Amino acid sequence: MKKILGILGLLIFICVATAIMSDRFLTEFNIENLIRRTALFGIISIGAAFVIITGGIDLSIGSVVCLIGCLLPHLLIEYEMSVVMTLLTVAVISLLIGLVHGLLITKMKLQPFIVTLCGLLIYRGFTRGFVQDQTQGFKGGFEGLRELSQGQMPLPGTEFGIPNPCLILLAVAFVAAIFLNFTVYGRYLMALGRNEDAARYSGINTDRMIILAYVICGLLSGLGGMLFVLDVGSAQPVDFGNFYELYAIAAAVLGGCSLRGGEGTIIGVVIGAAVMQVLKNSITLIDAIPTNIEFAVIGFVILGGVITDELIKRLHAKRLANARLKNVG
Amino acid sequence: MNPTPSETEASDQIPLLEIRGVTKRFSGVTALNQVSLSVAAGEVHAVIGENGAGKSTLMKILAGVQRPDAGTLCLDGQPITIPSVQKALELGIALIHQELNLADNLDVASNIFLGREPSRLGWIDSKTIRLGSLQYLKQVGLDIEPTVKVSELTIGLQQLVEIAKALSVDARILIMDEPTSSLSQRETDALFNVIRDLKNQGVTIIYISHRLTEIKQLADRVTVLRDGENAGSLRREEITHDAMVNLMIGRDISQFYARKTKPALEPVLDVDSVRTSTWPRHPVNFQIRGGEIVGIGGLVGAGRTELLETIFGLEPAVSGSIVVCGKSLKLRSNRDAINAGIALVPEDRKRAGLILEMGVRKNIGLPGAWRQRIGQVFLNRRQEKSDSDKMIHEMNIKTPNDSQLVQFLSGGNQQKVVIGKWLAMTPRVLLLDEPTRGVDIGAKQEIYRLMEEQAEQGVAVLFVSSEMEEIISMSDRVLVMHEGRLAGELARDQLSEESIMQLATGSPLVRSEIK
Structure with a gap:
């Protein structure tokens, strides 16, 4: 809870600071755009969070975004597949990717870092070969489908609306939070992330739960890839989704996930994703910060966040130790 | 400090190592309370005691792993402090851990010189390492190539390499913490020969163990720790089994925990020709009735934990059948075992x-x-x-x-x-693996009470323990394992430390017959 308040404070601080330093921040266009980007990144960050909670990592998220993002228009335009068939195909592919990751990690006992690093290389390489490095777009069609990302639900009585990706994010986050906090399987994920052996000795099929986490991550990466391409309208296989896995992992960590596993909340991850997007946005808007140092700024903010967290944790531990010493003495 | 009369009487020379009034607490629990003892040069000094008596803590203090809260240490009559392992080594004190600390991906010679590699211009001088290590290997009677990888050696040989490593830093005092806990009889004999050799070369050895037969063979002096205090010392001629047990327990075994026995009920657990994946050549058979408390004795590594985990469905069984209350279990299914009413309290609570x-x-x-x-x-x-x-x-x-x-x-x-x-x-079947390891006396008694209550309610209780007193006082009968097989079964009136040890070490039976 404290962690969520901390990251929420950081988000508000960046928003206020940017609003003061740039008059373009609080425009309707900017805010709508910001919410849309946050929603898209929030979805893949939740996927990353599931894997991180098991104590694993998924480096292939960006490449899955690229694969699905290119495949979707490619199947619709070049193969002239129906919309339903296309959606079904990309969903199955995303699911299979997660399943294969999970099986390799649990049954072959390979390290998640290696498995998904190979995934990162394979899916991007495959995509580039498959579509011959050609930019994939919708050629002006499929307006209805693109509404999924571009449209918004009007708020009655106002001239504003909620962007559709935001609604999708809310739905995903709601289901994910219920899953983690109120279902047996969520409890299992948290437990095995802390101590896989103890979870196994408690009768939990840990392999199956870990596989499930990678499948969820694969599906959400695929969903993200689809929404990203529907939003932008075209995808270049060379760099579509580049570094997205790092944004997702960073958002999860900022939001309170520990890479050691067993820790994290969905709401925290969503706020973490928002911090990443607002930060990017403010670097673009504030003229005093040159845009080309964007990565450095983001890096420093994340580093500052985790250092603060660690210091607070140590202070807490020290207080606890002192309290116990007094009890003993 | 003036030596007390008894000390001057005991030895007319200054002891090599003297420990005076050492106290150590861990978050409120007193591990060592005012412990004093002295070790003479060139002796094999055994330190024994139950689990949790403070043996390992005392040795860690000597080796610089932990620092005492109070008390003084003297070497050659000079007061010393040992703030680090490095310092302990400089003083000539080396600890051979219970779990070996070798880098098993490196060869023997590199391990002996680990951290002190002779080098030329920054390059490791492999030749000097190789030749230099030969001398120490010879000292421990190891006739192996120094270029052999440690992972290719048996545990017994690895132990000797570790001793050679200690000798290479000119250790005068070697502390061995349960060195035989995972050795075979032959390896143990070889180790004892090395220890006697080292003693003749003037090396002082502090030997931690709870195997009393070994101590009778080896020790010049025995110090017994009980509940963090020095319960007394025995000289060579005073070392007998009974004398050690009396000091260790400080009370009669029969008073350790008075268990009421009741007639057993129907068979609850039937283990038939089960072969574990660790010891696939030895099928295991036994039955446990409701209301029975059955102990499994044996040495560390005898396959007791593997047997429990196989029954619990965590370790795959190679073959056999497990029946709970007439229902046959799917092997390898943890869920099926739990559904049938089997519960396992694992050995290492923090890990598992x-x-x-x-x-x-x-x-x-x-x-x-x-x-x-x-x-x-x-x-x-x-x-x-x-x-x-x-x-x-x-x-x-x-x-x-x-x-x-x-x-x-x-x-x-x-x-x-x-x-x-x-x-x-x-549960209907309660499996417990070392249920009282690392808990204080009060909690121990409560755990015994719980085991009894479960038995009274008709649960079949099967527990593994390395503490003799516990297994003798708690069990209705004891199954003893040796190298993966059931070496025998002892009824309650046959239970004694000797009868269990004999079966556990694979010695031929004298007093009881194999089932």
Whole structure:
């Protein structure tokens, strides 16, 4: 809870600071755009969070975004597949990717870092070969489908609306939070992330739960890839989704996930994703910060966040130790 | 400090190492209380005691791993402090750990010189390392190439390499912590020869063990620790089995825990020709009735833990059948075993028993979560709460509230959480692996009481223990394992430390017959 308040404070601080330093921040266009980007990144960050909670990592998220993002228009335009068939195909592919990751990690006992690093290389390489490095777009069609990302639900009585990706994010986050906090399987994920052996000795099929986490991550990466391409309208296989896995992992960590596993909340991850997007946005808007140092700024903010967290944790531990010493003495 | 009369009487020379009034506490638990003892140069000094008596803590202090809260250490009559392992080595004190500390991916010679590699211009001088190591290998009677990888050696040989490594830093005092715990008889004999050789070369040896027969063979002097205090020392001519046991226990074994026995009920667990994957050549057969408490004795590594985990479905069984209350179990299915009513309290609670960073309630609720879920998916929080309240009350778990992280509980209370999470499942077969390891005396008694209560309710209780007193006083009968097979079974009136040890070490039976 404290962690969520901390990251929420950081988000508000960046928003206020940017609003003061740039008059373009609080425009309707900017805010709508910001919410849309946050929603898209929030979805893949939740996927990353599931894997991180098991104590694993998924480096292939960006490449899955690229694969699905290119495949979707490619199947619709070049193969002239129906919309339903296309959606079904990309969903199955995303699911299979997660399943294969999970099986390799649990049954072959390979390290998640290696498995998904190979995934990162394979899916991007495959995509580039498959579509011959050609930019994939919708050629002006499929307006209805693109509404999924571009449209918004009007708020009655106002001239504003909620962007559709935001609604999708809310739905995903709601289901994910219920899953983690109120279902047996969520409890299992948290437990095995802390101590896989103890979870196994408690009768939990840990392999199956870990596989499930990678499948969820694969599906959400695929969903993200689809929404990203529907939003932008075209995808270049060379760099579509580049570094997205790092944004997702960073958002999860900022939001309170520990890479050691067993820790994290969905709401925290969503706020973490928002911090990443607002930060990017403010670097673009504030003229005093040159845009080309964007990565450095983001890096420093994340580093500052985790250092603060660690210091607070140590202070807490020290207080606890002192309290116990007094009890003993 | 003036030597007391008794000390001058005991030896007319200055002891090589003297420990005076050493005290060490861990978060409120006193591990060592005013312990004094002196070690003469060139002797084999055995330090014995029950688990938790403070042996390992004392040795860690000598080796610079831990620092005492109070007390002084003297070497050659000079007061010393040992703030680090490095300093201990400089003083000539080396500890050979229970678990070996070799880098098994490197060869023997590199391990001997690890951290002190002779080098030329920054390059490791492999030739000097290789030739230099030969001398130390010879000293411990090891006739192997120094270029052999450590991982290719047996545990016994690795132990000798570790000793050679200690000698290479000119160790005058070698501390060996349970060196034979995972050795075969032949390896043990070889080790003893090396120890006698070293003694003749003037090396002083402090030997920690709880195997009394070994100590009779080896020791010049024995010091017994009990509950963190020095319970007394014995000179060579005074070392007898009974004398050591009396000092170790400080009370009659029969008074250790008075167990009431009751007639047993129907067979609950039937293990028929089960072969574990670790010891696939030895089928194991036994039956346990409801209301029985059966102990499994044997040395570390005899296959006891593997047997329990196989019954629990965690380790794959190669073949055989396991029947609980007439229902045959699927082998290799942990879930099936739990469904049939089998519970396992594992040996290492921190690794396998608990999620340390989770609260008491959630830990207790973990094994039962999938049974009590609502609509196949959702946690039944009310059930979890009532289960954990019941267990905290019945097991007398001392915790400020039920969401306290278990890592902040004492060892005894942690163990009660592990037992509680399984009792909440109302098991028919309760398997416990070293149930009282690392818990204080009070919690031990409570755990014994719980085991008895379970038996009285008709549960079949099967427990593994390395503590002789525990196994002798708690068991209705004892199965003894040796190198993966059931070496024999002892009825309650046949139980003694000797009879168990004989079966456990694979010696031919004298007093009892194999089933």
